[in-house]
Amino acid sequence: MTSPLLEFDQVNKQFAGKAVLNNINLIIEPGMVMGLLGRNGAGKTTLLRIALGLISQNTGVVRCLDSDNRQLSPACKQRIGYVPQQPCGYQGFKVNDAIALHRSFYPNWDSTLEQTWLSRLELDGNALVSNLSGGQQQSLALIMAMSYRPQLLILDEPVSSLDPIARRAFMSDLFELALDTGSGVLFSSHITSDVERIASHIAIIKDGEVLVSGELDSLKEQIKIVPNSASDPLPGATILHQSQRSTVYQASSCNLRSKKPEHNITNLEQLFVELHQ
Numbered sequence: 001m002t003s004p005l006l007e008f009d010q011v012n013k014q015f016a017g018k019a020v021l022n023n024i025n026l027i028i029e030p031g032m033v034m035g036l037l038g039r040n041g042a043g044k045t046t047l048l049r050i051a052l053g054l055i056s057q058n059t060g061v062v063r064c065l066d067s068d069n070r071q072l073s074p075a076c077k078q079r080i081g082y083v084p085q086q087p088c089g090y091q092g093f094k095v096n097d098a099i100a101l102h103r104s105f106y107p108n109w110d111s112t113l114e115q116t117w118l119s120r121l122e123l124d125g126n127a128l129v130s131n132l133s134g135g136q137q138q139s140l141a142l143i144m145a146m147s148y149r150p151q152l153l154i155l156d157e158p159v160s161s162l163d164p165i166a167r168r169a170f171m172s173d174l175f176e177l178a179l180d181t182g183s184g185v186l187f188s189s190h191i192t193s194d195v196e197r198i199a200s201h202i203a204i205i206k207d208g209e210v211l212v213s214g215e216l217d218s219l220k221e222q223i224k225i226v227p228n229s230a231s232d233p234l235p236g237a238t239i240l241h242q243s244q245r246s247t248v249y250q251a252s253s254c255n256l257r258s259k260k261p262e263h264n265i266t267n268l269e270q271l272f273v274e275l276h277q
């Protein structure tokens, strides 16, 4: 049995005594592409930074590539790709020189992949990094994080500045990378349609807790939104959220006997909005 690439076990984090993450349990296995969703300030960046040991949890255990997140060795870090929300660095360099320097740190660098993406994302190798647009800088950061085919890729809103064409190209490559190489990807995003298109798994964080997590297709089967006026709520199903209008249930297959098509979720955005009513 392969061990998880990343595992959060009962992780808590507070800033100045204020709880930001509560009892987080998450697992990223090889081949998984997990989309992390949550409102602004929900704790997504905090969770991703804890995974990499950039900040420490208060309690709980995080295992990243079989190591404690707070003691990642240089060899371990070579197997991880990370793109922060606001990538920066290499400001005085030309794109080609920045990539050459970055490449020198990674023996597994795949120059073919680098070239494919440079042309697909239409980056000019002779341009100064400091003159690139926000989206182009984000593209460069993605190329740098993925060209050494990391085993674990952690991306904080990786495509927020990319145009729809670049976004689609990048997202499909991301999925292929995970499937082809058995890598795992954990990425945060507010673009639910992107998450729906490429993620195999999702986790929705609300009030510092993982409210929903699992395989996306299974969750679409299991989760039902039932108006409070309905006479036949799902017996035995777990209530995920209740608003004045409706109740969101997560049902196992045995309590789906009474399912009605009109209670199915139509897309991830609908579920996300419903959970935050």
Ligand SMILES: Nc1ncnc2c1ncn2[C@@H]1O[C@H](COP(=O)(O)OP(=O)(O)OP(=O)(O)O)[C@@H](O)[C@H]1O
Pocket: 015, 016, 020, 038, 039, 040, 041, 042, 043, 044, 045, 046, 047
């Ligand atoms: N270093 C810090 N010191 C104090 N509070 C912090 C710190 N970093 C984050 N926070 C707080 O923790 C909470 C979660 O922040 P985080 O950046 O993880 O949210 P997020 O889900 O990534 O938000 P967004 O979608 O807006 O990027 C916020 O209330 C934020 O103000």
